[in-house]
Every structure is written in structure tokens, then in C-alpha cells.
Amino acid sequence: MADTLEFNEIYQEVKGSMNDGRLRLSRQGVIFKNSKTGKVDNIQASELAEGIWRRVALGHGLKLLTKNGHVYKYDGFRESEFDKLSEFFKSHYRLELAEKDLCVKGWNWGTVKFGGDSGAMSSLLVKHGTHLLAAFAQNVLSKADVIQATGDAICIFRELQCLTPRGRYDIRIYPTFLHLHGKTFDYKIPYTTVLRLFLLPHKDQRQMFFVISLDPPIKQGQTRYHFLILLFSKDEDISLTLNMNEDEVEKRFEGRLTKNMSGSLYEMVSRVMKALVNRKITVPGNFQGHSGAQCITCSYKASSGLLYPLERGFIYVHKPPVHIRFDEISFVNFARGTTTTRSFDFEIETKQGTQYTFSSIEREEYGKLFDFVNAKKLNIKNRGHKESMPQTYDEYADSDEDQHDAYLERMKEEGKIREEHADDSSDESGEETDESFNPGEEDEDVAEEFDSEVSASSDGGSDGEEKRKPAKKAKIVKERKPRKKPSESKKGKDPNAPKRPMSAYMLWLNASREKIKSDHPGISITDLSKKAGELWKGMSKEKKEVALGWGRGMF
Numbered sequence: 001m002a003d004t005l006e007f008n009e010i011y012q013e014v015k016g017s018m019n020d021g022r023l024r025l026s027r028q029g030v031i032f033k034n035s036k037t038g039k040v041d042n043i044q045a046s047e048l049a050e051g052i053w054r055r056v057a058l059g060h061g062l063k064l065l066t067k068n069g070h071v072y073k074y075d076g077f078r079e080s081e082f083d084k085l086s087e088f089f090k091s092h093y094r095l096e097l098a099e100k101d102l103c104v105k106g107w108n109w110g111t112v113k114f115g116g117d118s119g120a121m122s123s124l125l126v127k128h129g130t131h132l133l134a135a136f137a138q139n140v141l142s143k144a145d146v147i148q149a150t151g152d153a154i155c156i157f158r159e160l161q162c163l164t165p166r167g168r169y170d171i172r173i174y175p176t177f178l179h180l181h182g183k184t185f186d187y188k189i190p191y192t193t194v195l196r197l198f199l200l201p202h203k204d205q206r207q208m209f210f211v212i213s214l215d216p217p218i219k220q221g222q223t224r225y226h227f228l229i230l231l232f233s234k235d236e237d238i239s240l241t242l243n244m245n246e247d248e249v250e251k252r253f254e255g256r257l258t259k260n261m262s263g264s265l266y267e268m269v270s271r272v273m274k275a276l277v278n279r280k281i282t283v284p285g286n287f288q289g290h291s292g293a294q295c296i297t298c299s300y301k302a303s304s305g306l307l308y309p310l311e312r313g314f315i316y317v318h319k320p321p322v323h324i325r326f327d328e329i330s331f332v333n334f335a336r337g338t339t340t341t342r343s344f345d346f347e348i349e350t351k352q353g354t355q356y357t358f359s360s361i362e363r364e365e366y367g368k369l370f371d372f373v374n375a376k377k378l379n380i381k382n383r384g385h386k387e388s389m390p391q392t393y394d395e396y397a398d399s400d401e402d403q404h405d406a407y408l409e410r411m412k413e414e415g416k417i418r419e420e421h422a423d424d425s426s427d428e429s430g431e432e433t434d435e436s437f438n439p440g441e442e443d444e445d446v447a448e449e450f451d452s453e454v455s456a457s458s459d460g461g462s463d464g465e466e467k468r469k470p471a472k473k474a475k476i477v478k479e480r481k482p483r484k485k486p487s488e489s490k491k492g493k494d495p496n497a498p499k500r501p502m503s504a505y506m507l508w509l510n511a512s513r514e515k516i517k518s519d520h521p522g523i524s525i526t527d528l529s530k531k532a533g534e535l536w537k538g539m540s541k542e543k544k545e546v547a548l549g550w551g552r553g554m555f
Contacts, residue, residue, distance in 0.1 A: 003027060005088055007081075011058055012041070013073040014216050017224070018058070023074055025085075027092050030064065032074065035352055037195055037215045037226075038325050043072065051089050051097045053082055152243050153179070154276075157269060163229040163318045165220055173272055180228075187218050189228070196323075197281045198315060199270050200308055203293045208232045208266040209317055212273070227321040232266035240268050285311040287372050290364040290524075298346070298358040307346075307358050309372050314348070322356060324348055331379035334370065349381075364524070504544065505536055 003026060010023040012032055021034045030043040043066065052063040061075040062085065077085075086097040153172040162169050165185070172179040180187040189212075198211035212228040219225075239262040242249055246259050256275040261268060274281050284294040287309040295306040303319045313325040333347040344366060345359045361369070373380060509532050516531055517523060523531065536544075 002088075005084065007077065010074050010076045013061075013075060017216050018075070019215075025088060025092075030072075032072075034215070035328070037213070038328065039195060039215055041072065045093055048093055048095060051093070051095050053085070053097050053099045054102055154243050155240055155272065157238075157265075160269075161231045163231055164227055164321060165218075165223075165225055171269075173276065175276075178273075185220060189214065189218060191277045194273075194277045194279065197270070197273060197277065197279055199266070199281050199283050200306075200315070200317065201284070201294060203291070203295055203297060203306060205293070206234055208234060210266055210270055210273075211315070211317065211321065213323065227323075229318050229321060230266075230269065232264075232269070234264060234266070236265045237263065238265045238268055240272075282310060282312075284308050287368070289368055290362065296358075296361055296365050296369065299360045300356070300358050304360075307361075309369070316356075316358065324350065324356065326376060326378065328352070329378055331381045332373055333381040334366070335382075347381075508536065 005025040007023045009020060010032070011018040011020050012034070019034050019036065021032055021036075024031045024033075027045065029045045029047070032041045033039070043064065047066045047068065048064060049067045050065040052065075054061050054063060056075045058075040060077040060079055060082070061073060062077060064072040064074075066072075082097075082099075089095045089097045153174055155173045157171040157173075159168050160171055162180070162182075167182045167184070169180040169182040172181065176191060178187075178189040178191065180189070193214050193216060194212055195215045196211075196213040198209070198213070200209040200211065202208060208231075210230040210232065212230075214226055214228060217224040217226040218228070240260070242257065242259050242261075244252070244259065249257055249259050253275050257272065261271070270281055287294055289296055295308045298305065298307050298316075300307075300316055300322065301320070305316055305318055308315045308317070312327075313323060315324075316322040328350045330349050330351045333349070335345040335347060342363055343360050344363055345357055346361055346369065347358075348356045350356075512532070512535075513528070516528060516535070520528075520531065
């Protein structure tokens with residue numbers, strides 16, 4: 001008999017939500033890892049009290065009950081796996097894996113037995129009365145996960161801006177749960193469902209994101225929210241007084257909080273949440289983008305947002321929020337943008353086959369992001385394939401038009417020559433046309449009222465007839481010389497002709513590029529070119545002659 005059993009594509013049932021993951025059974029106990037959140041549930045073998053095999057919607061399911069009353073449900077097994085699991089339970093846990101058929105007859109009567117965190121109806125109910133209803137309600141409230149706001153809140157934060165779910169909410173902090181009160185919806189979030197906390201600076205350096213990761217998520221209609229995202233302004237301050245005496249504060253929080261506190265609003269909220277949830281707050285690490293910010297502007301699906309490279313993963317805010325851990329990444333890929341070369345796409349594919357594409361990233365961020373991914377030892381899919389995406393900063397930068405291109409300069413010179421020939425021919429034709437245009441020789445056919453030659457009465461009509469207009473000169477139209485085509489005036493380029501040799505400066509720059517980058521880490525391409533020009537200008541004549549001789553010797 002094997003010491004361990006592993007099952008992929010197993011679903012854990014949590015309050016009606018099916019979370020996929022991997023289940024592992026060993027001598028020490030049962031371990032389930034959520035594929036989406038990375039949360040791990042560990043059940044010790046000594047805590048197991050009962051195992052039940054049953055038929056469910058997703059094939060067959062395994063229901064585990066512990067001695068302290070907790071219930072764990074895992075679905076997605078095949079019928080043929082029952083024998084293997086039953087033998088494993090007998091040999092390692094000394095438990096009988098019992099088969100139990102669920103009642104599907106639709107009966108709505110029976111005797112209710114409460115055990116652990118759930119109740120079950122087993123047989124006919126024979127007694128009735130109001131005291132039974134009260135006892136039943138008390139048992140349900142004691143076993144079910146029902147949150148009741150008893151007593152006063154520890155503190156209240158008014159009108160906080162929430163991006164997900166959208167709106168403004170009053171947040172009431174209670175000892176065991178968080179209460180969000182809005183104009184339309186109310187949410188009560190137990191601290192046990194808080195998975196992670198993030199504090200992320202906005203790119204404008206004036207705002208802060210506070211992200212709360214939840215498992216299981218909160219529901220609004222048919223929408224599930226796995227993240228609660230709050231947005232704060234750095235300039236907003238607050239003075240906070242906890243609704244507890246100083247002794248209680250010291251005893252409960254052990255110096256992490258004081259009765260009276262003041263500071264930035266986002267600092268107060270994050271500090272209180274950290275003390276109550278008892279989880280660390282994740283902040284961006286040492287990554288710094290091209291603009292100096294700790295995030296990268298990009299687009300995911302149809303929305304624009306910010307991608308934060310963290311020490312153990314990536315998080316994208318805010319619509320929709322995405323958190324990807326390094327341990328679930330299969331590989332990453334750098335791809336050119338679909339519409340322009342001034343941006344690129346960053347693709348992440350997980351081990352489960354899910355692909356995330358963050359597009360429209362500025363190309364200046366490529367070097368920083370590539371160095372970060374390389375330092376974290378993530379698999380890069382297109383490493384070494386230049387046709388898809390250069391894999392070093394220099395190769396990517398060479399695609400920039402700011403770099404010197406001898407062929408491009410030669411084509412520009414040829415274009416100037418063609419333009420000069422075209423201008424000369426157009427000037428000659430323009431002079432010929434101007435000679436035949438004499439506006440002074442052409443008079444109006446009808447005299448205007450303000451003309452001095454017009455008579456005051458109709459008697460002057462005979463005089464006007466005697467004065468006839470001079471005949472117009474015939475326009476001489478000269479034949480225009482046909483313009484020669486550029487291809488006739490210039491011979492075609494020989495494709496077999498040797499290329500022009502590179503200059504001594506370019507040979508020296510190619511040999512010294514890596515040294516300049518190592519002396520000035522993080523230097524941009526523009527600054528590198530300026531620095532190289534300064535170094536070349538400051539070189540002595542002898543050194544330049546050596547470089548010139550090297551260039552001539554190479555060709």
C-alpha cells in the first residue's frame with residue numbers, strides 16, 4: 001500500500017462555492033491546496049473522527065468529520081477510487097470509510113440531530129410546540145456561521161471609497177468581523193476569511209490602494225468579489241480613538257495599537273486591520289519602473305490598470321483585480337504589441353493552463369521587467385528567439401530609430417537628391433506659365449458703376465461703341481518637357497556591391513557598450529549614446545587613430 005495518495009482536479013465545497021485544487025492523503029493527515037488562492041487546509045490524522053463516501057453532483061465525494069466538530073467536503077472522485085481510499089483509511093487512519101446514500105425523495109419532515117457544525121434530519125418528528133422552535137433556532141445559531149453584531153464597534157471609518165465592490169461604505173470594526181455598511185448593500189466579513197492584505201502606492205504618488213483578499217468571497221447578486229479594494233488619498237489625515245480602555249487595548253493587541261492614534265487615513269486602516277486579522281501586509285519590493293514608480297501601467301482585457309511586481313507574485317488592480325503567485329506560474333512571455341512597436345505584451349501562463357495577457361506596456365519598461373523576471377528565476381518562454389522578442393535590453397533597444405542606421409541615412413540622401421531635381425524641373429515649368437499670364441491686358445466685359453469711363457446718360461452709348469476693346473493677344477503655349485523619372489537619372493543599386501565600412505566611432509561604440517552599461521547600471525539608451533559621445537570626444541588623437549586603424553583593418 002502506498003504511503004501517499006494524490007488527486008488532481010478535486011473540488012472543496014465551501015458554503016456552496018466549489019474551489020478546485022489538489023488533495024493529498026498521507027500518514028500524517030490530509031492536505032488540500034486551493035489552486036486559485038494558494039490557501040492550504042491541513043487536517044491531522046489524529047483529528048479525523050469519521051470518513052463518508054457519497055454520491056454527489058460532481059461524481060463522488062469524500063466527507064471528513066473531525067473530533068472538534070469541523071466538516072470538510074471534497075468532490076470530484078471517480079467511483080473506481082473508492083476501494084483505494086477505503087484501504088488507505090483502514091491501514092493509515094484506522095477508520096472505516098462508510099458509504100452513505102443521500103435522501104433524494106423530497107421529504108420535509110424528520111428528527112433533527114445537531115453534531116459538529118451541521119445538522120441532519122434522520123427520522124420522523126413526533127412532537128410539536130413553540131419551545132421546540134426556540135430550541136431549534138438556538139441550535140442553528142450556535143452551529144451555523146451566523147454573525148451577530150453584539151456590543152459596540154471598536155472603531156468606525158466613515159465614507160471610505162471602495163472600488164470593488166464600487167461605492168462608499170462605513171466600515172465598522174468589530175472584534176471578530178468587519179462590517180461594511182453602504183447605501184444599498186451590507187457585508188459582514190469574518191476575519192477568518194481574510195487571506196492576504198496589500199498596501200500599494202498609486203503611480204501618481206498621491207493615492208494608495210488597500211487590497212483585502214477574501215476566501216470565500218463576498219457575494220452581490222450573482223457576482224463574487226474575491227478582493228475588497230479601498231482607495232485613499234495620502235493627504236487625508238484622521239485622529240482615531242478606540243472604543244476600549246487602555247488596559248484592554250494593551251492586553252489584546254500587545255502594543256500594536258494604542259487607544260488614541262493619529263496619522264494618515266490609509267495608515268490607520270491598515271494598522272487596525274493588521275492587528276485584528278493578524279496577517280502581514282504585503283507591499284511592493286525593490287522593483288522600480290522606468291518612471292520611478294513601483295508599478296507598470298498596462299491593460300488587462302478591456303480595462304486599463306496597474307501591474308505590481310511583488311516579491312512573491314504579481315497583482316493587478318483594479319478592474320478586474322488579479323493576483324498571481326510565482327509558485328503557480330508555468331512560464332512568462334514577452335511579445336510585441338499588435339498595433340505598434342512602441343509597446344509590448346506581458347503574458348503569464350499558470351500551471352493550470354490559465355493565461356493572463358497584460359498589454360500596451362511601454363517599451364521603456366521592458367528592461368526593468370525583464371531583469372525582475374530573470375532575478376526571480378521564472379521560466380521565459382521566448383528566451384533566445386530574437387524574431388519574437390529580443391531577450392536583452394540592448395537587442396530590444398536596437399529596434400529604436402534613435403540608433404544610427406547607415407542604410408537609412410543613405411536612403412535619406414538619395415531622397416534629398418530626387419527632391420532637388422524635382423524642384424528644378426518645376427521652377428522651369430512655372431516660369432513658362434507666368435510669361436503667358438498678363439492680368440493687366442484683360443478688362444472686364446461690363447463696366448462697373450464706379451468706373452470713370454462710364455457716361456452719366458444714355459447718349460454716351462454711341463461713343464462707347466466707337467471705343468472698341470483691343471483684341472486679346474493669343475496665349476503662347478509652350479510644350480512642357482517631359483520630366484525624367486528618378487530611375488532613369490540614377491542607375492539601379494547593385495545588390496552584390498559591398499557594404500560601406502563602419503566608422504571608427506561605431507566600432508569603438510560596439511566594443512565599449514557593455515563596459516559603459518556596467519559602469520552606469522540602469523542607464524537608458526538615450527543617455528548611453530550621450531555618454532558614449534562624451535567619452536569619444538574626450539579621447540586623445542592617438543586613441544582615435546588606433547580605433548580608426550582597427551576599423552580599416554576589419555574591412
